[in-house]
Amino acid sequence: MIARIAVATTVGFLGWAYLALLKPPSPKVCGSPDGPPVTSRRVKLNDGRCVAYKEGGVAKEKAKHKIIIIHGFDSSKDLMLPISQDLIQELEIYVLQYDRAGYGESDPHPKRSVKSEAFDVEELADKLQLGPKFYVVGLSMGAYSAWSCLKYIPNRLAGVALVVPFVNYWWPCYPAKLSKQALRKMLPQDQRTFRIAHYAPWLVHWWMNQKWFHALSMLEGNMAIFCPPDLEMLKQLSSAPSPGQEKVRQQGEFECLYRDLIVGFGNWDFFPTDITNPFPDNEGSVHLWQGHDDRIIPRELNRYLAEKLPWIQYHEVPNAGHLLMHNASYCETILRKLCTS
Ligand SMILES: *[C@@H]1O[C@H](CO)[C@@H](O)[C@H](O)[C@H]1NC(C)=O
Numbered sequence: 001m002i003a004r005i006a007v008a009t010t011v012g013f014l015g016w017a018y019l020a021l022l023k024p025p026s027p028k029v030c031g032s033p034d035g036p037p038v039t040s041r042r043v044k045l046n047d048g049r050c051v052a053y054k055e056g057g058v059a060k061e062k063a064k065h066k067i068i069i070i071h072g073f074d075s076s077k078d079l080m081l082p083i084s085q086d087l088i089q090e091l092e093i094y095v096l097q098y099d100r101a102g103y104g105e106s107d108p109h110p111k112r113s114v115k116s117e118a119f120d121v122e123e124l125a126d127k128l129q130l131g132p133k134f135y136v137v138g139l140s141m142g143a144y145s146a147w148s149c150l151k152y153i154p155n156r157l158a159g160v161a162l163v164v165p166f167v168n169y170w171w172p173c174y175p176a177k178l179s180k181q182a183l184r185k186m187l188p189q190d191q192r193t194f195r196i197a198h199y200a201p202w203l204v205h206w207w208m209n210q211k212w213f214h215a216l217s218m219l220e221g222n223m224a225i226f227c228p229p230d231l232e233m234l235k236q237l238s239s240a241p242s243p244g245q246e247k248v249r250q251q252g253e254f255e256c257l258y259r260d261l262i263v264g265f266g267n268w269d270f271f272p273t274d275i276t277n278p279f280p281d282n283e284g285s286v287h288l289w290q291g292h293d294d295r296i297i298p299r300e301l302n303r304y305l306a307e308k309l310p311w312i313q314y315h316e317v318p319n320a321g322h323l324l325m326h327n328a329s330y331c332e333t334i335l336r337k338l339c340t341s
Pocket of ligand 1 (some may be wrong): 328330
């Protein structure tokens with residue numbers, strides 16, 4: 001009898017804890033009765049989800065280079081990059097930016113995975129009739145989608161730039177000591193957050209919302225994650241804030257930010273070192289750009305991948321940090337290399 005009461009009480013408590021603390025709230029989907037309005041162009045994917053996008057540069061019918069830019073963590077298709085008109089005209093570039101699932105005005109994808117990100121890119125490109133091949137630029141966290149494209153849709157790629165790309169400390173392709181040391185260089189609160197995302201994804205919603213411990217430094221506005229070149233860049237960026245920033249998380253943090261952490265730091269079906277050269281006949285190129293001073297992405301881990309993957313052109317930029325792509329001169333160099341090598 002007592003055992004039964006104990007069991008019932010425990011089950012009741014766990015049920016309450018799940019509902020009250022652990023279960024993320026439902027997202028406020030754009031265009032639904034209590035959700036934010038749809039204000040951007042969107043395409044509907046085959047599974048019914050809508051993806052919001054924004055086009056720039058020359059018309060896609062005339063473009064020589066069609067580039068899909070994949071945004072990072074806590075960002076969106078409205079991310080403004082310093083791509084000059086001169087460069088656009090010279091290289092005849094068309095630029096497509098889109099909101100990854102759950103961000104901005106793109107519907108959440110509760111089954112989002114590393115793999116689903118590549119097929120979102122492919123389907124979006126096909127619905128917009130970009131043709132058989134396109135370039136992909138993956139920024140920071142958005143690099144996991146770019147790795148996914150290299151793995152799952154290599155025949156659709158004209159070239160790839162991984163810019164200050166995200167790393168997963170649990171990819172087994174790293175020597176254990178190397179990834180452990182790299183993780184220890186992060187702020188303790190970030191180490192904890194990444195470990196929770198990896199080992200206990202069901203705790204992420206609670207962890208990110210509790211008030212006893214510091215969770216992710218970036219979301220607290222902790223400046224310790226920025227190196228001097230990044231701080232310099234931030235000063236410049238703050239004078240001209242990106243429009244659309246308020247829409248990034250409007251559907252709720254879980255389906256954009258937290259799912260990024262869970263998917264990115266989770267167990268992958270493949271690792272970068274499993275990927276074979278997508279351009280064996282040199283018909284395109286893959287670049288990895290790493291700021292030497294980046295404190296958000298430890299350079300040792302990306303340098304290691306580049307050593308293991310000789311088909312990747314590795315560029316470690318001195319006196320640069322995580323905000324590399326926001327510097328007009330690096331941004332130009334990155335796009336130029338992508339389109340012309
Ligand atoms: C951008 O990079 C150049 C070097 O290529 C550097 O001289 C300049 O200071 C950087 N700009 C900012 C705002 O960091």
